[in-house]
Amino acid sequence: MPTLEEHVREAVRLATANVARGQFPFAALVITDGGAGDMVGVGVNLCRRDADPTAHGEVEAIRDACRRLGTLDLSGAIVASSCQPCPICQAVAGATGVERIVYAATRAQAAAGGFGMPGQAGAAERVDGVLVAVEHVPVETSSEPFEAWLASGSASDTVRRPIHELRVAVTAVDHHTAVAFYRDALGMAQLADWTSPDGKVVVLDGGRATLELIDAAQAAYIDSIEVGRRVAGPIRLALEVDDSSVMADRLSAAGATLLGGPVVTPWGDRNVRLDAPADLQLTLFTSTGG
Secondary structure, three states, X not given: XXXXXXHHHHHHHHHHHHHHOOOOOOEEEXXXXXXXXOEEEEEXXXXXXXXXXXXXXXXXXXXXXXXXXXXXXXXXXXXXXXXXXXXXXXXXXXXXXXXXXXXXXXXXXXXXXXXXXXXXXXXXXXXOOEEEEEEEOOOOOOOHHHHHHHHHOOOOOOOOOOOOOOOOOOOOOOHHHHHHHHHHHOOXXXXXXOOEOOEOOEEEOOOOOOOOOOOHHHHHHHHHHHOOOXXXXXXXXXXXXXXXXXXXXXXXXXXXXXXXXXXXXXXXXXXXXXEEOOOEEEEEEEEOOO
């Protein structure tokens, strides 16, 4: 089991990697059992990407942990952060029962990297009556995210987001079966039901959306890894889940057909390919940390 210092080092590594994606140099992890248990949440700062001033690394890690565990209560967990937490992050930690935040870089290091923070002081901050312990765990790599940020030349860039949401519209011949599969079996939360006398429309939450554009050669390569032969059409949905093998068994019992896997890919994911309702092929993937 990784030590607390190793968790902090990993948060620093993720913060540095976040800069390479054009984002701010902050990241965090959520670990259960006071830091002695499993890592259940990972977050990097997405303020630039999402134009969201609250999308700090600690907040994103806590959101990830709550989604994975299906709870708003993270009592007993700790947050390992690449940098000393701001009041927003402490408030979110306190609201979810996190009692301790350990961090690598200090406010002074952040300020030297161009990120000034309010000067709240003290080793513990009381937020809405909840005591959030804040502890410095120094590591020699703590300044690397800020050094990468200054070297990147990204500090003055403005990032505009012309697309606010990616929504995949699927025509399902058997609408009832499709809704039961994706909402009830897969667990995609229902956001809206716009059904009317003109037709049926149910909108489900698919998590963070991206558009992955690949050529025919890459599509064939992916098919060969996941299934062993060319099977996919022009559209395939790839869904990140906690455990692709467990989810594949669950969806197979709900009507999906297993095409291939589980297989560990060259890029370090454990993938399973399924034929699913509404004539969709699904790749379920879970990172193995490779």
